[in-house]
Structure formats: C-alpha cells, structure tokens
Amino acid sequence: MMARFTSFTTHDVRFPTSRDLDGSDAMNPDPDYSAAYVVIGTDAGDGLEGHGFAFTIGRGNDVQVAAIEALAGHVLGRDVDAALDDMGATWKSFVDDSQLRWLGPEKGVMHMAISAVVNALWDLRAKRAGLPLWDLLSRMSPEELVALVDFRYLTDALTREEALELLRRSEPGRAERRAELLRTGFPAYTTSPGWLGYSDDKLVRLAREAVADGFTQIKLKVGAHVEDDVRRLELARATVGPDVRIAVDANQRWDVGDAVEWISRLAPFDPWWVEEPTSPDDVLGHAAIRRAVAPVKIATGEHVQNRIVFKQLLQAGSLDVLQIDAARVAGVNENVAILLLAAKFGVPVCPHAGGVGLCELVQHLSMFDFVAVAGTREDRVVEYVDHLHEHFVDPVVVERGAYRAPTTPGFSAQILPRTLRHFAFPDGAEWTAATAATDTAAVPITTAPGRQVPA
Amino acid sequence: MMARFTSFTTHDVRFPTSRDLDGSDAMNPDPDYSAAYVVIGTDAGDGLEGHGFAFTIGRGNDVQVAAIEALAGHVLGRDVDAALDDMGATWKSFVDDSQLRWLGPEKGVMHMAISAVVNALWDLRAKRAGLPLWDLLSRMSPEELVALVDFRYLTDALTREEALELLRRSEPGRAERRAELLRTGFPAYTTSPGWLGYSDDKLVRLAREAVADGFTQIKLKVGAHVEDDVRRLELARATVGPDVRIAVDANQRWDVGDAVEWISRLAPFDPWWVEEPTSPDDVLGHAAIRRAVAPVKIATGEHVQNRIVFKQLLQAGSLDVLQIDAARVAGVNENVAILLLAAKFGVPVCPHAGGVGLCELVQHLSMFDFVAVAGTREDRVVEYVDHLHEHFVDPVVVERGAYRAPTTPGFSAQILPRTLRHFAFPDGAEWTAATAATDTAAVPITTAPGRQVPA
Numbered sequence: 001m002m003a004r005f006t007s008f009t010t011h012d013v014r015f016p017t018s019r020d021l022d023g024s025d026a027m028n029p030d031p032d033y034s035a036a037y038v039v040i041g042t043d044a045g046d047g048l049e050g051h052g053f054a055f056t057i058g059r060g061n062d063v064q065v066a067a068i069e070a071l072a073g074h075v076l077g078r079d080v081d082a083a084l085d086d087m088g089a090t091w092k093s094f095v096d097d098s099q100l101r102w103l104g105p106e107k108g109v110m111h112m113a114i115s116a117v118v119n120a121l122w123d124l125r126a127k128r129a130g131l132p133l134w135d136l137l138s139r140m141s142p143e144e145l146v147a148l149v150d151f152r153y154l155t156d157a158l159t160r161e162e163a164l165e166l167l168r169r170s171e172p173g174r175a176e177r178r179a180e181l182l183r184t185g186f187p188a189y190t191t192s193p194g195w196l197g198y199s200d201d202k203l204v205r206l207a208r209e210a211v212a213d214g215f216t217q218i219k220l221k222v223g224a225h226v227e228d229d230v231r232r233l234e235l236a237r238a239t240v241g242p243d244v245r246i247a248v249d250a251n252q253r254w255d256v257g258d259a260v261e262w263i264s265r266l267a268p269f270d271p272w273w274v275e276e277p278t279s280p281d282d283v284l285g286h287a288a289i290r291r292a293v294a295p296v297k298i299a300t301g302e303h304v305q306n307r308i309v310f311k312q313l314l315q316a317g318s319l320d321v322l323q324i325d326a327a328r329v330a331g332v333n334e335n336v337a338i339l340l341l342a343a344k345f346g347v348p349v350c351p352h353a354g355g356v357g358l359c360e361l362v363q364h365l366s367m368f369d370f371v372a373v374a375g376t377r378e379d380r381v382v383e384y385v386d387h388l389h390e391h392f393v394d395p396v397v398v399e400r401g402a403y404r405a406p407t408t409p410g411f412s413a414q415i416l417p418r419t420l421r422h423f424a425f426p427d428g429a430e431w432t433a434a435t436a437a438t439d440t441a442a443v444p445i446t447t448a449p450g451r452q453v454p455a
Numbered sequence: 456m457m458a459r460f461t462s463f464t465t466h467d468v469r470f471p472t473s474r475d476l477d478g479s480d481a482m483n484p485d486p487d488y489s490a491a492y493v494v495i496g497t498d499a500g501d502g503l504e505g506h507g508f509a510f511t512i513g514r515g516n517d518v519q520v521a522a523i524e525a526l527a528g529h530v531l532g533r534d535v536d537a538a539l540d541d542m543g544a545t546w547k548s549f550v551d552d553s554q555l556r557w558l559g560p561e562k563g564v565m566h567m568a569i570s571a572v573v574n575a576l577w578d579l580r581a582k583r584a585g586l587p588l589w590d591l592l593s594r595m596s597p598e599e600l601v602a603l604v605d606f607r608y609l610t611d612a613l614t615r616e617e618a619l620e621l622l623r624r625s626e627p628g629r630a631e632r633r634a635e636l637l638r639t640g641f642p643a644y645t646t647s648p649g650w651l652g653y654s655d656d657k658l659v660r661l662a663r664e665a666v667a668d669g670f671t672q673i674k675l676k677v678g679a680h681v682e683d684d685v686r687r688l689e690l691a692r693a694t695v696g697p698d699v700r701i702a703v704d705a706n707q708r709w710d711v712g713d714a715v716e717w718i719s720r721l722a723p724f725d726p727w728w729v730e731e732p733t734s735p736d737d738v739l740g741h742a743a744i745r746r747a748v749a750p751v752k753i754a755t756g757e758h759v760q761n762r763i764v765f766k767q768l769l770q771a772g773s774l775d776v777l778q779i780d781a782a783r784v785a786g787v788n789e790n791v792a793i794l795l796l797a798a799k800f801g802v803p804v805c806p807h808a809g810g811v812g813l814c815e816l817v818q819h820l821s822m823f824d825f826v827a828v829a830g831t832r833e834d835r836v837v838e839y840v841d842h843l844h845e846h847f848v849d850p851v852v853v854e855r856g857a858y859r860a861p862t863t864p865g866f867s868a869q870i871l872p873r874t875l876r877h878f879a880f881p882d883g884a885e886w887t888a889a890t891a892a893t894d895t896a897a898v899p900i901t902t903a904p905g906r907q908v909p910a
Contacts, residue, residue: 027553027556028553028554028556028557029553030553030554031553031554031557032554056554056557056558057553057554057557058554059525059552059554059555060522060525060554060555060557060558060565062521062525063518063521063522063525063558063564063565064558066517066518066521067515067518067564070514070515070517070518097514098482098483098484098485098486098512099483099485099486099487099511099512099513099514099515100514100515101482101483102483102486102511102512102515103511103515103518103519103563103564103567104563105707105734105735105758106734106736107562107563107736107760108558108559108562108563108564108565108566108760109518109522109558109559109563109564109565110515110518110563110564111563112558152710153710153733153734153736153737153740154710155710155711155712156710156711156712156740156743252560255607255608255609255610255611256610256611257610257611278608279560279561279607279608279763280560281561281562281608281760281761281763281764281767282608282763282766282767283738283739283767284738284767284770284771285608285611285763285767288611303560305562305563305736306736308734308736308737309736311737312736312737312738312739312740315739316739
C-alpha cells in the first residue's frame with residue numbers, strides 16, 4: 001500500500017521572553033521567541049510524524065504560519081516514499097512554485113516557510129530510517145548528497161562535479177570521524193552571558209560560569225553604545241582571561257564607516273570575531289569592513305537569505321566565519337549547498353543558534369559537516385544558548401562546552417504537546433491569563449489541537 | 456479636532472490571467488495577476504481614503520494580505536496629520552518594528568506589505584494635498600525629500616549631504632520640466648507583444664501595432680529555448696526595423712555562464728537591453744555577465760528586494776539600466792532613495808510595470824525623477840502593458856508611446872469597488888462561478904466589503 005501525506009497541522013507558538021530581556025540585542029530589544037510550527041502526518045500506520053518550524057521573534061509569527069499553510073497543497077495527498085526518497089525534487093517542487101516564488105524569490109517569509117516544511121520532511125525521513133538526521137546525511141553517498149542541491153545560480157562558484165569531488169575526498173575518513181563525534185561531541189560556544197539587557201554583574205557572573213562549565217568561547221552583544229561595549233568587553237576579557245575566545249555580535253547595527261570605527265575601539269580586547277557588523281544583504285559592505293579591520297575576523301549568516309548571497313559573500317571575501325541558520329534558508333537541502341560552498345572556499349562554518357529549537361536543529365548540520373563535508377572541527381563551534389530547551393522532546397545536551405551527538409531518530413525538532421498548547425498564541429493559557437504561571441511543568445500533557453489545514 | 460486613522464480594510468483580489476497566457480514568461484508560465492490590497496480610512500470627515508497594494512501572481516496572495524494586516528496596529532488610532540507630515544518617521548515605524556523586521560529583514564513578503572501601506576498613505580497624502588503624487592513630490596524641498604530617506608546602510612555610497620546637493624543642483628529647472636512633462640508626457644515602452652506564450656503570428660501582429668501606436672521600444676520575453684528566442688527576436692527585428700529598440704527579458708532564467716552564451720546568440724539582433732539575466736540577488740553575477748557581454752546593456756531591478764542591493768548593483772557596475780518597481784521595495788520612500796542612488800551613479804531608471812496597477816503607480820515616480828532628481832528623460836522609459844487598467848478609477852493614459860502626466864489627486868492606486876467585489880478570492884463571482892463571465896462591465900457597482908481589521 002502506498003502511503004500518503006494526510007495531515008498538515010500548524011501552530012502559532014510564542015514564548016514571552018521579552019519579560020526578562022533574554023535574547024535582547026542592539027536590533028532586537030524585546031523579542032518574544034516564537035515558532036511557526038508544522039506537523040506533517042501520513043497514513044503509513046507507523047505513528048511517525050514530521051515536525052518543523054520557522055523561528056520568529058513575536059509579531060508576524062501568524063504571517064509565517066500563513067506562509068507555511070500556503071505550502072500544504074504541495075504536501076497533502078503526495079506519495080510519502082516518493083517525496084522522501086527524492087528530497088532534491090521535493091525541495092524544488094516548493095521553491096519552483098512559480099506563483100509562490102514571486103513572494104521572494106527565495107527569501108524572507110516564503111523561504112522560511114519552505115524551511116519549516118522541508119525540515120519537517122527530513123525529520124520524518126530520519127525517523128523512518130531510525131537515525132538522527134546528522135547520521136542519516138552522513139551515510140548518504142556523494143551522488144545522493146549532490147542530488148539534494150539546486151545548483152541554479154551557483155555554477156560560477158561551485159558546479160555539481162566540484163561538489164562531488166569534494167565529498168569524495170572526505171569520504172574515506174567518515175567512519176573514524178563518526179566515532180570521534182560520538183565520543184567527544186561537537187564544540188559549542190555560549191551567548192548566554194552576553195545579552196545587551198543584562199547588567200555588568202550578571203555579565204561577569206555568567207561569563208565566569210561559562211568558563212567553569214567548560215566553554216572556551218563566549219559571545220557578547222554590542223552595537224548600541226560604544227562606551228558600554230568597550231566597558232563590557234573589557235570586563236568580560238578580565239573575567240575569562242586571555243585564552244577564552246570572546247566573539248562580539250553587532251546584529252546589523254552599523255554602516256560600513258561606523259563598523260570600521262567601532263571595531264577599532266573593540267580590537268584592543270581581542271575579539272575572536274565580529275558578527276553581523278552591517279546589513280546581511282551587504283556583500284560588498286562586509287568585504288570593505290573586513291579589509292579595513294583585518295586581522296579581526298568578520299562573521300555573518302544568520303540573516304542571509306539564501307545560497308546565492310552566501311555564494312557572493314565567499315566570492316567577495318566578505319567573511320572569515322560563515323554562520324548558517326537551520327531555519328532561514330530553505331531547510332536542510334539549501335544548507336547542504338551552503339556547507340559545500342564553504343568547504344570549496346575553505347571558510348569554517350559556525351552556525352547561529354538559540355531562539356526556539358535552533359540549537360536542536362543546527363547541531364545536526366555541523367555534525368554532518370564534520371563527518372562528511374569539511375572533515376574537521378578546527379575553529380568550528382555551534383552557538384549555544386541555554387534557553388527553552390525544556391520544551392523539546394529531544395533537547396540538546398551540552399557538556400563541558402560540547403554538543404553531545406544526538407542518537408534519537410529524527411531532527412530533534414519536536415516540541416512537547418503541552419508546550420504547543422500552553423504557549424499557543426493568542427489562545428494558550430500563557431497568553432490568556434494575565435497572571436498565568438510560566439511554569440509549564442505544572443501543565444498537564446495533552447494533545448495540542450493546532451490548526452489543521454483541510455486535505 | 457485631531458483626525459485619526461480609523462479603518463484598515465484588506466482585499467485579496469485575483470484575476471484569472473493564466474487562462475490566456477497573458478503575462479507568461481520563462482519563470483512564470485501561468486500567473487494569475489493579483490493584488491493584496493489595503494484601504495486606510497480616517498475620521499477626518501473629508502471622505503478621503505488611502506489605497507495601496509502589493510502585486511503578486513496568484514497563490515500566496517493570502518499570505519501577502521496577512522502580512523499587510525500585521526501592520527494595522529502601526530496605523531489604526533494614529534494621528535493622521537502627524538503620520539502624513541513626517542513620512543520619513545512613519546516609514547521607519549514600519550521598517551524598524553524589531554519583531555516584524557525578523558521576517559525579512561527588509562525583503563520579501565513583509566517588505567512588500569510595508570510597500571502597500573506606505574503607498575496607501577502617500578495616496579492619501581496626495582489626495583489631501585489635491586495633487587497627483589508626482590507633483591506633490593516634485594514640489595517638496597530638497598530637505599523635505601532627504602527626510603523621507605533612511606540612509607542606514609547607504610552612507611558608503613550616498614550620504615544625506617550628497618543627496619541634498621544632488622537635489623539642489625536640479626532644483627532650478629523644476630518648473631520648466633514640469634511644464635514639459637504636462638505637455639509631452641513620459642516615454643513608454645510596451646511588453647504587450649512579447650509574452651512567451653504568444654504565437655509568432657501574434658508576436659508579429661502586436662509588434663507591428665506597437666510601432667503604429669507610436670512606441671519606439673518594445674520588449675520580448677526570452678530564456679526558455681534559445682532557438683525560439685533567436686527566431687522570435689529575428690522576427691521582431693524584421694517587423695519593427697532597425698530603429699525601434701527591442702529589449703529582451705530573461706526573467707532570471709540563467710546562471711552566469713548560460714547568460715553569457717545565450718546573450719551572444721541574441722546580440723546579432725541588437726537587443727537594446729537584456730533584463731534579469733540571472734538571480735536578482737546576484738550582484739556579482741550581474742557584474743560578471745555585464746563585463747562579458749559589453750556593449751550589450753544589462754538591466755535589472757523588478758525583483759531587487761531593497762535599496763541595499765540596488766546600492767551594490769551600482770557599486771559593482773552590475774547594470775546599465777535600473778528598473779525600480781513601485782510595490783516591491785518599501786514604497787515611495789525607499790524608491791526615492793533608489794532614484795537618488797541611481798542619479799549619484801549616473802544610471803538611468805526605467806521602471807518595471809505591468810501586473811496589476813504597477814503602471815498606475817510607477818509613472819508617478821519616473822515623472823518625479825524627471826522633474827526633481829535626474830532632470831532628464833533621455834534613455835528613460837516606463838514599461839507599459841495594456842492590461843487590467845479598466846479596473847482602476849484613474850487608469851494610465853498612454854498615447855503615441857508616452858504616459859500622459861496624471862492630474863487627478865493621489866497615487867492612481869484605487870481599484871474600482873465592483874472589481875474588488877467581483878475578483879475577490881475565493882468568494883467573488885469570478886472564482887465561485889465556474890462559467891462566470893469575465894466581463895466586469897456587466898457587474899453592478901457596489902461597495903466592496905473586504906476584511907476590516909478590528910481597531
């Protein structure tokens with residue numbers, strides 16, 4: 001019997017994180033971390049579902065949900081095996097919908113919606129294979145991997161043949177690196193001390209704890225007031241000593257000239273990288289900044305819209321560190337393309353994470369990168385924020401500054417049903433009760449209804 | 456009495472244009488031209504409303520409507536005079552909403568939604584001033600104009616002071632050019648002959664008609680099959696003779712290498728420009744193509760997401776012709792920024808139009824460019840497609856190959872109430888009746904209810 005996709009259910013889930021200024025930075029003073037969440041079911045009778053989401057920071061999460069729902073027609077009724085076995089073609093069926101494409105093309109709300117659906121399908125495929133996603137990807141042949149990638153608009157920088165060659169070169173060491181990964185995990189760095197809304201005392205305390213916890217890199221938010229930034233970076237440096245790396249993150253606050261000036265003020269405190277100095281769209285601006293502040297490293301990527309902009313950032317020499325995000329570009333397939341581009345240009349990939357479930361997702365991509373693409377963990381770290389993991393069925397485990405490799409089948413994308421219910425916007429208890437307790441542990445586990453898109 | 460914005464009503468309007476392959480091109484084979492439409496009302500008692508819209512090509516128009524509705528909270532209840540008198544600050548209040556910004560930033564669905572709302576406010580402001588928008592803008596002082604522009608991320612290419620200087624230089628000739636514009640209009644070119652779905656016979660017939668109608672430039676869609684393109688371009692050239700300009704438009708179909716090869720095949724037939732040879736995101740790709748095919752001109756812009764990408768296209772020498780779109784970047788304000796950038800770099804602006812109401816809107820911007828920014832019409836043309844104008848209250852008038860300058864107050868953005876009702880998706884008569892007549896003239900005029908966002 002052929003199995004078909006039979007359900008497509010969305011959830012607008014929002015956490016009131018703005019109450020404590022968790023996640024505050026120079027561009028985003030009061031985010032309410034949110035997920036536009038989708039669950040895809042089948043009639044296979046195996047009880048397995050695919051879960052995926054786009055991450056937003058509050059208002060507009062409903063728009064993101066609407067965009068995900070616009071894709072339901074491309075999923076419902078389709079042959080499950082055929083769709084999951086050829087994820088390259090499935091990806092194209094979303095991205096190449098000519099009418100939906102007009103809403104981007106390949107950027108913003110519509111592209112993030114594709115991310116949610118594509119990642120949900122990968123979650124399902126990995127569950128059916130009985131493997132965590134990183135391991136599923138790491139067992140695929142070079143031919144199978146390049147078949148996931150849309151090389152349109154990339155061939156002036158990376159052809160299918162070059163990508164194949166690159167994957168074949170790293171194939172022999174896969175088993176050894178897989179074993180090493182399972183033994184020692186993947187390096188993490190923490191942003192928890194560095195939110196802009198935190199006091200100096202809290203910054204110092206959390207930086208000290210981070211080092212005690214085994215992190216060898218932390219990150220501070222900067223970009224609002226230069227004197228504050230100098231003071232906070234100096235404090236952090238004095239706290240962690242010279243050997244712990246301190247990245248700083250300006251969250252797009254500067255123009256090119258501002259960035260160069262500001263970074264020169266921070267340089268004496270040895271920042272490991274400066275992240276998002278200006279608009280994520282400004283390939284040439286990043287290149288100009290990087291030339292002017294060398295040898296200070298420039299990092300960007302969490303808001304980079306697609307593989308085409310990443311290609312140019314690499315071509316123009318705009319960055320030292322490439323930061324993928326698991327849910328902004330169009331899901332696993334496009335991130336495989338970006339990992340291949342980075343490997344071709346020899347630039348380390350250090351993913352953005354945090355938010356809601358971004359750590360859970362993106363750890364898989366870095367682990368796959370280590371085992372099957374870049375083949376090294378040197379100067380590679382995945383961002384870690386100790387935040388909202390309790391809402392996930394298979395939360396990340398970070399120990400002694402490293403992500404432990406997940407072994408549960410899937411993409412670690414699944415949010416607890418009680419969370420989907422309690423934090424549903426605007427009708428969940430968290431949002432209806434002005435005085436609702438934020439302790440979800442007290443909320444009984446029930447099935448979350450969500451909004452089911454009619455088949 | 457202070458007037459406030461008191462209503463914010465959206466409409467999902469779709470035309471079944473795919474039935475006749477009108478608007479078909481290599482990327483968009485079957486568009487249903489659509490508008491995500493908004494009407495903003497006040498309690499001023501003057502009966503005036505602001506109308507604006509984003510243009511889409513069918514599926515996803517509901518997502519676009521949802522994004523427009525996400526902005527209602529920034530409009531409803533606000534002081535009308537204060538908002539309209541300082542459109543620079545009003546624009547920033549939409550673009551800098553930190554939570555909504557995450558959905559872009561400044562690109563795609565959310566940015567197009569801002570366009571609809573910003574343009575609706577300009578429509579209202581122009582109506583209140585009793586002037587067509589082009590004239591309202593052309594009467595503003597250089598200081599007032601630069602106050603509309605967000606120079607963030609632009610200052611490495613254009614500062615406020617440079618923009619001021621540029622506007623001051625063209626100030627003396629404004630009155631003369633305004634009179635000239637009212638006398639002779641603004642040059643148009645027509646894409647009507649060139650849709651990819653049309654037969655050779657229809658192409659020849661429509662090209663001949665275009666020349667007879669006084670057009671000195673036409674445009675053909677290309678990019679699906681090179682032999683077809685060569686044949687169609689040769690046919691068109693034979694039909695119109697050597698003196699009529701023929702632009703060709705690939706609608707993003709090529710990679711860099713493909714573009715260079717394909718254009719070399721078309722070059723013998725003297726294309727006036729080659730439009731959208733590759734992804735609108737590929738600044739460096741356009742620059743590489745332009746270098747390789749010179750002196751063939753490269754044009755792009757209808758899908759360029761914002762001023763930051765236009766800045767780079769100019770910095771990198773990626774284009775000979777800059778094509779703004781009235782409703783993709785964030786409305787009038789951002790297009791003023793782009794006109795200023797183009798003037799700084801000495802690149803002519805030849806807007807994209809067609810779709811639903813894009814001709815109606817963008818004519819105002821080119822006329823303003825002529826009177827107050829670039830100060831010339833040389834090598835400037837506005838696209839014209841003879842399509843769907845009958846649905847507008849103040850449709851464009853194109854005579855002898857030129858747009859007549861509108862004199863009715865406003866932004867010419869207003870769709871007829873009967874059209875809003877008849878083409879409402881999915882509940883309008885056009886979509887509910889399988890055999891509904893497409894002749895809207897037979898539909899009685901009534902007020903369109905739309906979806907009113909609660910205040």
